[in-house]
Amino acid sequence: MVEGDFIKGRGAQRNVHNRFDTYSHETRDDFLNYCAVEGDEVQDSKTTLIDTFPKTIVNKVNSPDVGMGFSLNPYQGCEHGCIYCYARNSHEYWGYSAGLDFEQKILVKRNAVELLEKKLSGRSWQAETIVLSGNTDCYQPIEKKLKITRQLLQTFLKYRHPVGIITKNALIQRDIDILKELAADNLVHVNLSVTSLHEETRRILEPRTASIKKRLETIEKLSVANIPVSVMMAPIIPAINSHEIMPLVKEVAERGARSVGYTIVRLNGSIGQIFTDWIKKALPDRAEKVLHQIENIHGGSLNDSRFGTRMKGEGKFAEQVEQQFKIARKKYLKDRLRTPLNLDLHEQFKDGQLKLF
Numbered sequence: 001m002v003e004g005d006f007i008k009g010r011g012a013q014r015n016v017h018n019r020f021d022t023y024s025h026e027t028r029d030d031f032l033n034y035c036a037v038e039g040d041e042v043q044d045s046k047t048t049l050i051d052t053f054p055k056t057i058v059n060k061v062n063s064p065d066v067g068m069g070f071s072l073n074p075y076q077g078c079e080h081g082c083i084y085c086y087a088r089n090s091h092e093y094w095g096y097s098a099g100l101d102f103e104q105k106i107l108v109k110r111n112a113v114e115l116l117e118k119k120l121s122g123r124s125w126q127a128e129t130i131v132l133s134g135n136t137d138c139y140q141p142i143e144k145k146l147k148i149t150r151q152l153l154q155t156f157l158k159y160r161h162p163v164g165i166i167t168k169n170a171l172i173q174r175d176i177d178i179l180k181e182l183a184a185d186n187l188v189h190v191n192l193s194v195t196s197l198h199e200e201t202r203r204i205l206e207p208r209t210a211s212i213k214k215r216l217e218t219i220e221k222l223s224v225a226n227i228p229v230s231v232m233m234a235p236i237i238p239a240i241n242s243h244e245i246m247p248l249v250k251e252v253a254e255r256g257a258r259s260v261g262y263t264i265v266r267l268n269g270s271i272g273q274i275f276t277d278w279i280k281k282a283l284p285d286r287a288e289k290v291l292h293q294i295e296n297i298h299g300g301s302l303n304d305s306r307f308g309t310r311m312k313g314e315g316k317f318a319e320q321v322e323q324q325f326k327i328a329r330k331k332y333l334k335d336r337l338r339t340p341l342n343l344d345l346h347e348q349f350k351d352g353q354l355k356l357f
Contacts, residue, residue: 011081015097057115071134127346162341223256235265238293
């Protein structure tokens with residue numbers, strides 16, 4: 001599990017202090033020495049599932065930068081372990097660390113399907129696209145067993161309600177049967193995250209995600225099944241994947257992607273500390289260069305909370321990225337359309353079946 005000081009198979013390399021906790025915790029040298037002598041692991045490597053039963057499941061998104069009105073997350077925390085993930089900070093609201101806890105303590109919303117059905121059948125609800133995975137991936141590893149996301153998609157189909165999906169897991173291929181039915185009425189759009197074309201880069205940035213090969217295969221299979229799929233290159237990190245824009249857009253376009261979007265990395269809240277610790281262990285030869293370039297993009301800070309600039313950055317690097325995407329889209333994605341989802345069918349299926357009168 002541990003090679004030197006690096007925890008393999010995880011993104012974060014330690015837990016960091018939860019800003020809402022009164023007390024902080026530290027790992028003392030005498031404890032580390034004891035573990036070394038006894039052959040014990042310093043950190044429990046197992047993933048723990050924690051059942052929760054929230055009162056609501058559909059969240060209104062107020063950020064003007066995100067591009068969605070409502071989101072739904074069947075899981076909190078994410079075993080994928082992407083080191084840069086903005087959702088890490090949300091784990092602190094549950095009393096956990098944004099570091100290893102985020103990847104190891106997964107909160108499962110056991111009543112998600114029931115809550116969604118109640119929402120969609122409500123008299124006051126007017127159809128508007130709800131995006132699965134606005135925070136954490138709805139197709140993370142435990143979904144293979146629990147199938148909550150699959151049941152949610154069946155519910156969207158039952159009520160003929162539009163749904164968006166964001167994921168970086170090839171497990172979505174399992175649900176192509178439902179997605180095809182949704183797509184037939186223009187009720188679904190999939191956004192697949194592809195951060196790099198290089199497996200080694202994927203492995204260190206996103207340790208428990210689907211391989212690049214499987215993700216490219218997923219784009220192709222969804223496209224062949226007439227399920228509209230786009231790609232998010234998110235985030236772009238200087239000196240790690242920033243050189244891949246043109247070849248990545250070319251590759252996903254050839255696989256059938258309808259559009260490509262991007263964000264530039266920002267390390268808000270506790271993520272700055274987590275990312276800094278990680279990169280000094282994972283990529284020590286370029287750690288300072290990467291950190292300084294991220295700061296240059298965000299006005300001298302690793303974090304950037306300003307609406308309008310926080311997702312794209314500013315300065316020469318940000319301008320170069322923007323220009324590369326303009327060129328790539330014009331060259332590889334010209335005339336491809338991404339049509340708005342159908343909002344008109346839901347009212348006829350408010351009670352779960354077609355109203356004839």
